[in-house]
Amino acid sequence: MRSRARVLTLLAGLLALGLVPLVAALTQQPFYLDLFRRIMIFAIAAVSLDLILGFGGMVSFGHAAYLGIGAYAVAIPAFYGIHSGLVQWPLAMVLSGLAALAIGAVSLRTSGVSFIMITLAFAQMLYYLGISINAWGADDGMRLARRSQFGGVLDLTNGYVFYYVVFGLLLTLLWLGNRLVHARFGVVIRAARSNEPRMRAIGFSTFRYKLAAFGIAGAIGGLAGALLTNQTEYLTPSYMHWTRSGEIMVMVILGGIGTLYGPVLGAVAFLLLEDVLSAWTVHWQVVLGPLLVLVVLYARRGLWGLLPEARRADG
Amino acid sequence: MPTAEPLLAVRGLIKRFGGLVATDGIDLDVAEGETLAVIGPNGAGKTTLIGQLSGDLPPDAGSIRFAGVDVTALPAPARSQRGLARSFQITSIFREFTALDNVALAVQAHAGHSFRFWTPAFTERALREPARATLERVGLGARADVVAGTLAHGEQRQLEIAMALATRPRLLLLDEPVAGMGADESQRMVRLLRELRGRHTIVLVEHDMDVVWALADRIAVMVYGRVIACGTPEAIRANAEVRRAYLGEEVPA
Numbered sequence: 001m002r003s004r005a006r007v008l009t010l011l012a013g014l015l016a017l018g019l020v021p022l023v024a025a026l027t028q029q030p031f032y033l034d035l036f037r038r039i040m041i042f043a044i045a046a047v048s049l050d051l052i053l054g055f056g057g058m059v060s061f062g063h064a065a066y067l068g069i070g071a072y073a074v075a076i077p078a079f080y081g082i083h084s085g086l087v088q089w090p091l092a093m094v095l096s097g098l099a100a101l102a103i104g105a106v107s108l109r110t111s112g113v114s115f116i117m118i119t120l121a122f123a124q125m126l127y128y129l130g131i132s133i134n135a136w137g138a139d140d141g142m143r144l145a146r147r148s149q150f151g152g153v154l155d156l157t158n159g160y161v162f163y164y165v166v167f168g169l170l171l172t173l174l175w176l177g178n179r180l181v182h183a184r185f186g187v188v189i190r191a192a193r194s195n196e197p198r199m200r201a202i203g204f205s206t207f208r209y210k211l212a213a214f215g216i217a218g219a220i221g222g223l224a225g226a227l228l229t230n231q232t233e234y235l236t237p238s239y240m241h242w243t244r245s246g247e248i249m250v251m252v253i254l255g256g257i258g259t260l261y262g263p264v265l266g267a268v269a270f271l272l273l274e275d276v277l278s279a280w281t282v283h284w285q286v287v288l289g290p291l292l293v294l295v296v297l298y299a300r301r302g303l304w305g306l307l308p309e310a311r312r313a314d315g
Numbered sequence: 316m317p318t319a320e321p322l323l324a325v326r327g328l329i330k331r332f333g334g335l336v337a338t339d340g341i342d343l344d345v346a347e348g349e350t351l352a353v354i355g356p357n358g359a360g361k362t363t364l365i366g367q368l369s370g371d372l373p374p375d376a377g378s379i380r381f382a383g384v385d386v387t388a389l390p391a392p393a394r395s396q397r398g399l400a401r402s403f404q405i406t407s408i409f410r411e412f413t414a415l416d417n418v419a420l421a422v423q424a425h426a427g428h429s430f431r432f433w434t435p436a437f438t439e440r441a442l443r444e445p446a447r448a449t450l451e452r453v454g455l456g457a458r459a460d461v462v463a464g465t466l467a468h469g470e471q472r473q474l475e476i477a478m479a480l481a482t483r484p485r486l487l488l489l490d491e492p493v494a495g496m497g498a499d500e501s502q503r504m505v506r507l508l509r510e511l512r513g514r515h516t517i518v519l520v521e522h523d524m525d526v527v528w529a530l531a532d533r534i535a536v537m538v539y540g541r542v543i544a545c546g547t548p549e550a551i552r553a554n555a556e557v558r559r560a561y562l563g564e565e566v567p568a
Contacts, residue, residue, distance in 0.1 A: 176432075184429040184436040191420050194409045201369065201407070202482055203395030203424035212430065 005308045010261055013268075017167060021160050033159050034231075039271045040166045041227045044173055046251040046263035048220035053249070054258030055181055056213045057193025061116045062103070062123030063248050066096040066218045068130060068240030070225020075144055075235035076136060085148030085156075092226035093219040099126075100218020104211045123245055130237030141236030144229055156230060166227055170264070173220065177260050180216075189213045190258075250288075254295055256302030265303050320383060322347045322516050323368070323486055328377035330363050337363040339540035340377070345486070350517040352527045355537035356561060361520045362404055364537070365490045368518065369401040370394040382485060395424065400484035402475040404491045404520075410464030414455055414474055417463050418446035421481035446481060453477040453507055469500030476507065486516045493523055505529055536561055 017036065024032040045067055052058040073092035082088070107118045131139035147156040156162040180186045192199050192206040199206050229235050238244065247270070255266020270288070277284035299306050321344035328341040337360045345351050353361050366372035368379060370391035378387045386394055409417050419442045423429060426442060436442060450456050453473045458466060463474060472492060479487055492508065493501045501523070508530055511517065521527050527534060528548055535545040536557050544550075544557050551557055 179435075180432050182435040182437065183433055184423060184431040184439075186432075187416075187420065187423070187436040188429045191409050191412065194411060195407060197371070198403075198407045198409065198478075199420075199424075200371070200391040201395060201401050201403070202421040202478055203392050204429070205390075205392040209429060 006261075006304075009307055013261075013265070014171070017170075021163050025160075030159060033163055035271070035275060037159075037163050037166050038228075038231055039267050040170050041224055041231055042248065042251060042271060043264040043267035044166075044170055044227070045221055045224035045248050046255065046267050047170075047173055047177060047260065048217045048224065049248050050252045050257065050259070050263045051177065051180075051220075052189075052210075052213050052217045053252055054256075054262075055186065055193065056189040056210055058108070058210060058214065059116050060107075060119040060214075060217075061242070061245050061249065062119035062121075063217075063221055064240050064242070064244035065103070065123035065126045066100060066221030067225035067228060067244065067248075068123075068126060068237065069096040069099050070222030070227075071229040071235050071239050072130070072136070072225075073222065074148060074226045074229045075142055078144055078146065078148075079136065079142060083146050083149040085150045085154075088148050089223065089226050092222040094222075096222025096225065097215045097219030100221070101211060101215040103218075104214030108207060108210055108214065120242055120245070123240060124242055127237055127240040127242070130240055137235065137237075139237055141234060141238075144233045144235060147230045147233065148226070162230070169223070169227070174260060174264070181260060185209065185212070250292060252302075254292060254302055256299075256304030259301055259304045262302050262304030269303060319346065321345055322382060323518070324380040325368070326378045326380075328364070328367060328379065329375045330360075330367060330372060331375050336540050338367065338374075341537075341540075341542055343535060343542065343545070345516060345518055347485075347516055348513060349532040350512050350519060350530055352519045352521055352531035352534045353537060354521065354524070354527055354534060354561065359537040360540040361537055362490055363540075365401065365488050365518070365520055369399060369488055392424075395482055395484075398483070398485035399488065400479035400482045400486070401488040402472075402479050402490055402492060404494060406468070406471045406475060408463045408471055408474055408478070410462075412463055413460050414450060414463050414466060414470075414477075415443065415446055415459040417474055418449050418477050418481045419443055421478040422446050422449075425482050449477045449481045452480065454503065467500075469496050469503065472496065472500070472504060473507065476504075476511075480511075480515075484515065486518065487511070489517060489519045489521075491520055491522060493521065493526055501526070 020036045021033055024030055049063045052060055070092035073095050074088040077088050103119065103122045107115055110118055136142060154161055154165060188204060188209045192210060196206055225239060228239060251266035251270045252263045254269055255264065256262020273288055274284060277287050295302055323345040325341055325343040328338050330338045341364060353364065355361055363372060367374045370389055374387065378385060381397060381399060386397065409420065416437060422442045422445045423436060447459060450459050453476050455470060455473050455477060458470060463471065466474060476492065493504050496504060505526055512530055519530060531548055533546060534548055534551045535542050536551060538560050543560060544554050
């Protein structure tokens with residue numbers, strides 16, 4: 001039911017992402033490979049945040065916590081010589097998912113500003129935990145000796161292979177996410193954002209659904225974190241810093257709250273802006289700020305929402 | 316008074332807000348199939364009573380039995396699952412969803428769990444068809460695909476009733492269903508409620524006395540958090556205390 005403009009933009013955008021390695025190879029600019037891989041990793045994080053923020057109306061200001069847990073779940077095993085991605089990546093998702101369930105179980109009893117503050121506080125607690133553990137690098141972090149290993153099948157040290165792994169994961173996430181938001185589960189969390197008292201009155205115990213959504217978003221955030229340490233080949237607690245949560249949130253708002261593809265667009269716009277503008281000035285956020293204000297004022301559904309809308313907004 | 320065990324039995328229900336006693340020891344029985352109207356001046360505690368019956372407000376004391384089970388401690392969703400449905404005084408709908416989606420959600424709430432991540436819910440026939448039938452029943456069949464927030468006020472009130480009905484309730488709690496309606500809309504709503512009457516057990520809070528006389532089998536009169544009288548419309552009309560306290564008439568001693 002999406003309009004033609006949106007479908008075309010989506011396909012063109014995904015095609016372009018798929019062709020980045022080709023361009024990078026032809027122009028001999030491996031830098032693009034790096035940049036767009038990083039963009040896609042943050043796109044995964046932003047999409048997962050939007051599942052709870054946009055679709056579920058849960059304004060979590062601590063999403064970087066899951067990014068961090070995912071990163072540690074790769075770096076700590078690696079530190080002890082366990083390099084298998086089949087161990088690290090599922091571990092990243094399970095641990096960050098469990099952390100999200102625990103944080104959600106407490107936070108979801110509040111709402112509004114309290115909710116924002118509690119999620120922020122949990123993330124900062126984890127950040128301070130990270131910088132205080134000397135064995136795992138404290139605030140210096142640790143170098144990742146090797147990228148995650150997948151037997152002989154996938155070699156992530158090859159930038160192209162790694163790129164398409166991230167690309168594949170992003171596509172899978174968008175596909176599954178599209179199923180989820182239209183399935184019964186997705187309808188419940190969207191309706192709970194719209195009118196929670198009404199949901200309870202017609203018989204939904206909304207808490208359990210919101211908590212499950214929180215856990216799912218956390219697990220995907222963890223996967224993004226696992227990818228991010230592999231990307232930078234470095235672990236730092238700053239992945240969990242609250243400014244990082246803010247950046248992911250800005251990507252969601254910029255791209256389009258409550259849309260599935262908007263956050264991808266937001267991640268592209270945010271990180272490209274950062275890349276281009278920071279070459280001119282370190283104060284690149286002077287440009288980002290007003291842009292964000294304009295988007296919030298004039299485009300309720302962000303950049304994605306600027307595309308002509310079909311009868312029912314569902315992207 | 317009903318002779319069989321009442322569908323709803325309220326005993327000694329007390330709710331305080333700070334120093335204010337909003338409901339002050341309410342006793343109330345509602346028999347299966349009857350329509351009980353709760354009337355009273357503003358601030359008498361009617362909406363607080365509905366809130367406690369639906370499970371949105373925990374009472375400070377007293378008990379609520381519904382269909383033979385003590386539901387006093389159950390939250391709103393659990394009471395809905397047992398067959399208690401409510402409408403809100405201030406229209407409460409999913410504004411950005413279509414009318415049909417609104418009702419389908421109510422059907423979905425009573426069609427097993429919603430931990431289903433794969434099949435699109437808005438094309439599920441098992442949800443759509445009962446929802447459509449319910450919309451037809453309240454007279455909104457032609458408006459099924461309209462976004463609920465853009466429906467006229469009266470239509471939104473009808474939609475509220477449809478959502479309550481779609482949960483297949485044993486008891487309908489209706490909080491001022493004709494509030495804010497024009498004469499035409501109000502008449503349409505009364506016609507609808509007249510059809511539901513007898514087929515459903517209804518507790519109706521209403522200010523409009525014409526609506527009350529038209530629908531109620533019995534009337535409970537609340538003043539300052541207490542039920543000062545409860546009986547047939549004729550008995551209430553004749554009750555001197557009610558006329559003095561509420562209907563505002565001078566009654567010769």
